[in-house]
Structures are given as structure tokens and as C-alpha cells.
Amino acid sequence: MSIEKTHAKPGRPRSESVRRKILQTTVGLMIERGYKAATMKRIASSARVGKQTLYRWWHNRAELLMEALLFYAEENVDTVLAGLDRRGLEAFLAAIFQSITKETGEILRGLIVESIVDEAFASLFFENFIKQRQKRLEYEIKLLQKTAEPDPQKMGIAIDIIFGAMWYRLIFRHRPLDNALANELAAMVTQLVS
Amino acid sequence: MSIEKTHAKPGRPRSESVRRKILQTTVGLMIERGYKAATMKRIASSARVGKQTLYRWWHNRAELLMEALLFYAEENVDTVLAGLDRRGLEAFLAAIFQSITKETGEILRGLIVESIVDEAFASLFFENFIKQRQKRLEYEIKLLQKTAEPDPQKMGIAIDIIFGAMWYRLIFRHRPLDNALANELAAMVTQLVS
Amino acid sequence: MSIEKTHAKPGRPRSESVRRKILQTTVGLMIERGYKAATMKRIASSARVGKQTLYRWWHNRAELLMEALLFYAEENVDTVLAGLDRRGLEAFLAAIFQSITKETGEILRGLIVESIVDEAFASLFFENFIKQRQKRLEYEIKLLQKTAEPDPQKMGIAIDIIFGAMWYRLIFRHRPLDNALANELAAMVTQLVS
Amino acid sequence: MSIEKTHAKPGRPRSESVRRKILQTTVGLMIERGYKAATMKRIASSARVGKQTLYRWWHNRAELLMEALLFYAEENVDTVLAGLDRRGLEAFLAAIFQSITKETGEILRGLIVESIVDEAFASLFFENFIKQRQKRLEYEIKLLQKTAEPDPQKMGIAIDIIFGAMWYRLIFRHRPLDNALANELAAMVTQLVS
DNA sequence: TCCTAAACGAGACGGTACGTCCTGTCTTTGT
């Protein structure tokens, strides 16, 4: 049996609603006025919040922005349910690509910036975001594998091809994240791991 | 062809050696202390150069950093000569991957930052760097195509898969840019476009 | 006049011991670490007390500091009893000067700050502290006056000379508040008002 | 013979006009909106100047405010020329008192605050301001002394009585800095040192 | 003895000033 009464922390508890308000404001600012305009001061005054409160919840600007993205994604992205065959993977990828709108794209690019600029944030972002998505994709890919024993190296390559192409187009915006890409990637990966 | 003195601009001419010194210093700073530490002021004083000189040669920080990379690449990367078949493509990719060391990687990541943060620099970087590499790769891929008429959409996907995977690993450093990746990518692309 | 039980306020009564603990801590902090270090937060946590408790007893920082001084003075200063002649005034002044130690001096200086910065506190401090001392001094001075009708203007000057010199040395600490000053002031004032 | 060519410091020299503009703005702010309103940010933006520039010229807010006062005094206070007798001293004191207007008073009180709050500033203020005025007054007092050998202790007391009364009335504003005070002080000091 | 309401410790909250840093431009002297 576990310890019964976990002593609540003393003092006024942090207000989850304040946190949410901040995240919403941050998302709004990033979408409307771009990554750079999402200043800490601006976020604070827009959200009618003290700057100190921002730094109480997040260590620095980058962490706040990341969480703002996760918050946004959580609210707006439908849970994608993929199937067992190539068509399922196609649908899965297409859904992901469609979730990357002009707005989310802006935020995602901003997070790349922070990952590069701030080493500490990089691992945070990788663990909390990138890795999660990789695992999810890996799970999908495994569904269409016939062999019981998957080759980890090939799996890594499969993942990096898909997300690589995605980020590459997301960053440079030279070609769209359309269904054609989703289908082709699905086809290639299917063949690679089967 | 006239050997006549083309009216030289008055005043002291710009010193090419100064320009080189700046680029070297910039590369050094980025490598040793990271992208963020490569401040304009720091670059200037490290290179024993006035800040104005930096802005005379380059419009802003991002352009300087990009040129520093090109300068570095030019000095250290062997011109890659690829062959006509899949083996040739493998070698080509392997050579590119090997050219991305800890140092060049740092710089490349920095340029991504600027591309995202600064719209104007983004197109500059894309035209002067990314597009060039894409064309070079496209040329290589065409060499191993049998069909005279290449499908432009497939070509785009082929390029984005290769460079996408490369940048993806370059940014997040979760897996190495090794020969295994080069070989697998070569194989996939070969099949895709043939 | 009713001796009826005035309905005591319901709820837990305020703890006088808490109040005293706060005042002592405040005095200690100001003395040891200076006026600036006597932050409300620091006072609270040093006294193992909630910040709210401070504001329950005092409206703001300045009022707390003033009361801390009064509290300290009350504890440490002997009631000065002056005589009827110049010698009496000398003794009176000397006693006052001696009561201004390093500790009380620090606090008094802090109260000057608040008086200047905060208009509302200024009148509070003047009424509760400065004026009281002026009246006390006026009483002493009158004792050695022969004439029944004192000149109010001369009295004002006498007071301001004495307390002026005192505060001036207290603030800038360029010369000590010694007996020589007390004697000289007593002599001058005696002559002035006689 | 001294060294001929003192090598000028390299780089753009500091602009004296910028410094003056800042001082004027600071004085204006303090006078119009009070000591507290003279924020560094507000000073900077009012003077159309970067905050960095403020900190280049002065180490902190207090130093800037002090110099603003000195600047103001220098511009607005007539050089007081006193005579050789008591009448001369009376005129001297009256002139000083008159120079302390509502505006300068506000600034002077602000400097007292900083002196108390910031130990480092205190000595700066004492050396650059208080001491200068004391010396000037001492000079005046010596003019009316008959004895060749002045008593340093009495001199100290004379100075502290005059400036003490002045600051005391300046801080608490309970009585005006009028001619009556000047005359009485002059009389007392004359007798004290003769 | 139990109930109730205010005091209490703790600390989150909105707001504001501080002093540092960086970018890109401007202004000197020296070559």
C-alpha cells in the first residue's frame, strides 16, 4: 500500500488557468505576428500576466514556445488512426502533413531555431517532441511489417526519410507537403522494411 | 582585350586578405564557441577589424555566416566526382556526408537559424546554397536514369528524401550521417527514378 | 458607559508575539544588512512569517520600518529627564545623541528615504515621530526661558538648529554626534531664546 | 616638460551634446514628474537615447541624477558673492536658500535617498557636492573672523548648524527657508566664531 | 467538546524598474 496522505505543497498553488492563458496568447502571437514578435514582454502584457510568472513556469523563452506548440497541437490535431497496410500509412502521413498549416509551420520552425541556438533546449525538444513523433511513426511502420524481427537500422532510415523530407520542405518551403509526397514515402518505406 | 587602366575607384581598395581573415575568424568562433557566440562585435574584435568593415562586405550577420560556411567548404571539401551508376551515387552521397564535420555542421545549423528568422536571408541562402546543391544532386541522379524523360515530381521527391534525411540528422544529431545511410538512400532513389 | 461585553471579533485573534517577532527581525535585518536588504520578502522569511501577515499589521514597508524603529527605541532608550537650566539641556541633547547608535542611525536614515519617496508616509512619519520630538524639545527649551512669552519664530529656529545639525551629521556621517556638539548647541539656543 | 602628443583615444568620441541632452531631460523629468518617475527607461526614451548610452556615461541611476542636479545648479544658480561682515553672510545664505526652489528641492531630496540607499553613491555625493558646499561656506565664515587662528571644531559646528537647519527644513518642509532663518543663522555663527 | 471564522505560513500573481547584451548605423582619428 502506498503512502496515504501526500503532503500538499504549501502556499498558493500555481494556477493552471494562468498557464493555459499564457500558452494561448503565445500561440496567438506566434501565428499572427511571427516567431520573433513573440517577445516575453509582449506575451506577458498580452496575457495580462507578470513576466515573472512566465519564468516561473518556463525557464526561458524557448521552453515556453515549445510548450505553446505542444499545447496548440494537442488542441487542434485529430488523433490519427492508421491502418495495417500501405494505405494506412499513406493516410497517417497525409494527416500529419495536413496538420502542418501556415501557423503550426511557423511555430515548428521557431522551435528549430531554439534547438540550434540553445543546447539545453535542444535535448528537451528532442525528448518531448521529436522522439515522441518518431516512436509513433515507428509503431505505424511496424504494423505493416511482415517479418517479426525488424531491422533497427532500416527502421531508423525509414523514419529519417519520412520526417527528413517533411522538415526539409517545412524549413525551405520549396515544395508543398502534399499527398503525393505522403504516398510516395509510404510506398518507399513499405518496400524498405518488408 | 584592352589592357588599359579601367578607371580604378578612388581611395583605398578593399583588402581581400582582410575579407579572408574575417571569414576565418568567423568560422573559428562558430566552431569553438557555438553559433550564438559568433556576435558581430566579437567577430570584429577577434579579427582585429572594425565592425563597419563587416557591414561593408556583408549586409548582415546571416550573410557573413553563410559566406563563412561557403569559404570553409571551399577550402576543405574535395570536389566530388560521381560515376554513372548506383555505386557512383553512393560515393557521391558518402562524400557529402563526410564533408559535414562537427565544424561545418555547426555552421550549417546556424544558417538554418538565419533562414528561419530572416525572410530575406532565407531566399538568399536558398538560391546560393540549397538550390545549387539540389541541382548538383539532380544532375547526378539523372546520370543513372535510363529513361530520357524524367518525372519532375519524382525527382523532387528523390532530392528531398536525400537532403531531407541529411538535414534531419544534421539538426537533431540523433543518428550519424554514415555510409549506411548513403547506400540505402542511393538504392531507394535509384529504384524510384528508374 | 456600558461595561457590556463588546462582541469580540470572531476567529483567531492576532498574535502579539508574531508582531514582536517581526519587528525584531526587521530591526536586525536593517542593522546587519542595511536598509535596502530589508525587503518585505526577506523580513517575512527571516521571521518565519507569511508576507500577508506583514501587510495585515502595517500598510506598507515604510510603516513597518518606522514602527520597527519606535519599537527598538522604546526598548533601548532610557527616558531622558532634563533639568531647568543650560546644563539640563546639554544633558538632554547628549542623551539623545547617544541614543543614536549605528543601529538606530541606520533605521532613521531608512525612514528619511521613505519620507522622501512616499508622500503619505512622510506626513505619517512627521506626525508620529518628528513632531513628537520637536514638541518634547520645545518643552525643554521653554524650561530655561525667563520670559513668559516665547517668540514662536525663534523657537522654530532653535529647534531646527538642533535637530538640523543632528540629522545632517546623521545622514552624512562626516562628524560625530558628540557631547561637544550638544554643549555648543545648548549654549547657542540658551542665548537665542533668553 | 610634459609629453607632447597625448594619443587620442581611438574610436568615435563620446558626444558631449548627447550627454547634455540626457542631463536636461533628466532634470525636466525630475522636476515635472518627481524623483521616482525619472526612470532610466523613461529618461532614455524621452531623450531619444539608448539605455546603453546612459550606462556608458554613468554607472547607475543615482550617479546620473546627481550629475543632473549639478548640471541644473550650474546653469541656474548665480554665483554668490558675499561680503566681509555679517550682512555679507546673511546675503550669502539668503541666496542659497532662494536657489532651492520646488524643483531643485525635489532633486536634492532624491539625492539624499540615493546617498542612504547606496553606500558607493554616498561618498561620491559627499565628495562632489556636500563637501564643496561646506568648503565654500567655510571660506565665507572665515572672512568675518577676527582671529587669525580659527577653531576647527567651532567651524564644523557652525557649518553643520547652517546646512543642518537647511536640510532639515528641506526634507520635512515644516518651515520655510526664508530670510529670517538666514539672518538668525548668520547672527549665531558670527558670534560663535568671533 | 465541537464549530467557525479569522489569523497564519507559504508562495503564486500582476506590474514595473533595473542593468546587460546584441544589432546595425554613425562618427571620429589615423593611414
Next chain:
DNA sequence: ACAAAGACAGGACGTACCGTCTCGTTTAGGA
């Protein structure tokens, strides 16, 4: 005219403090 040096305007960052608020806990006095 260019170059080195560094001052300049502007603005973001992260820290500190004030006075208010909101939790869970404690404690007196009235029922």
C-alpha cells in the same frame, strides 16, 4: 576614401521587489 575603434538608437532578456491573492493549516472563543 578606407580602416579600426567604439559611441549611438533601439529593443529583448532575465532578475528583483512591491503589494495583492489564494491555498491548506492552526487557534481562539462562542455555541
